[in-house]
Amino acid sequence: MKTYIKHILRFLVLVFIQLAIFDHLNFGFYIHPLIYILFLLKLPLNTPRWLLLVLAFVLGTTLDIFQSSPGINAAASVLVAFIRPFSIDLIFPRREFDENTEPSIDDFGFQRFFVFTLILTFVLHFILFFLEVFCFDELGKILVRSLASAFVTTLLIVLVELLFFRKKS
Amino acid sequence: MNNILRFIARYHFFSLFLLLEIISFLLIFSFNYYPQAVYFKLATSFNGKVREINASIANFYKLKSTNRQLAIENSILRSSLPSSFLAVDTNVFWHHDTLYRQRYKYITAHVIGNSLGKRNNYIMIDKGSREGVGIDMGVIGPQGVVGIVVTVSDHFASIMPVLHSATMISAKLKKNNELTSVIWKGGNPFKASLINLPGQVQISKEDSVVTSGYSLIFPEGILIGTIDHFHLNTDDNYYDADILLSTRFGSLSYVYVVQNLLRDEQLQLLKKQDEIISEEN
Structure with missing residues (x-):
């Protein structure tokens, strides 16, 4: 029961931070960090895969309502939820840890956590920016934008991870 | 039917993924075309x-x-x-109600x-x-x-x-009334681009671009921006020109x-x- 409340709180806090802070920051014209995806990344490894998809859809739709961009965030975050299990398999061909751990620097190691985050944030940004424009003319620009944004989002997520999610040892 | 259900149960992850993506895309297509x-x-x-x-x-x-x-x-x-103008010609009469x-x-x-x-x-x-x-x-x-x-x-x-990617504003150059259109290609929020400006037109840096008043939306002569840099595209003899937008969108209140x-x-x-x-x- 406690874990449910923890995840619901995390959901609310991340959506609030995304809408109140990161949607208004202009780091430069190409960068638009989407920190809210941390909620999906931090779900426990034994979360049923269908639940991942449903939660991603709810998360995306919540953001869509506030950003008035119907379907865009939802489509992108559902895709991220879809590839999350595969990317974990890719990074860890053999599972070496307890199934109900959350992806974290402590359990994944810094490098692997970084790569894991970078892959998923890149997919999120690329799909999102692409759907926003919806034409192939600007593909190069979208690619640069999503690479830069994914990198910044990843840095922010690693920072949050280091500050708030380290186990006290 | 039974087989289909069994198939869906077996590949429930992928089916659910497809279902949710289809819902999202329906939302995108049904509401995004004329924005939302x-x-x-x-x-x-x-x-x-x-x-x-x-x-x-x-x-x-x-x-x-x-x-x-x-x-x-x-x-x-x-x-x-009117009070800040000096009447030069006293033969001009003002009939605000009928003439204007x-x-x-x-x-x-x-x-x-x-x-x-x-x-x-x-x-x-x-x-x-x-x-x-x-x-x-x-x-x-x-x-x-x-x-x-x-x-x-x-x-x-x-x-x-x-x-916005769908924006296209009918514009003209202030100095010679040449017609053109303003669009935004993304990225820099201080700059926009001019299209449909033929190469025969004389333009120079810092020329003002104003609304044409042809579109039923904006009155004529509202400032859009000033030409920042331009070059003539030799393929089709049209200018590729960027303008510096006069409105600072970041500090709009x-x-x-x-x-x-x-x-x-x-x-x-x-x-x-x-x-x-x-x-x-």
């Missing part, structure tokens, strides 16, 4: 309140620059008052939601259909053109600013919605014109 009309109405009343609170805080920090903008505009308006018919009405509105970093940005204002704001009305700010109203609810309206009082009449005329042309064919 229905969807926006649902979200607006709730979203608007949140943004209003947000804007009231942000507004406090912008007071200084807003004051400056308004003071500058006041001085410009004051200088265009009011064509544009302005509604002041406060910006309560804004974005710059996206490819398709939107601005939300705190005036809606109850105050007379309607779809396809132009919006201008103290520094120049802002955008076009795309959706309205009772108390709020959403504006598609120049910083008060705008005017332009209501064209003769719009319906003009639209009717256009409709008649189309009918005649189609009859001739």
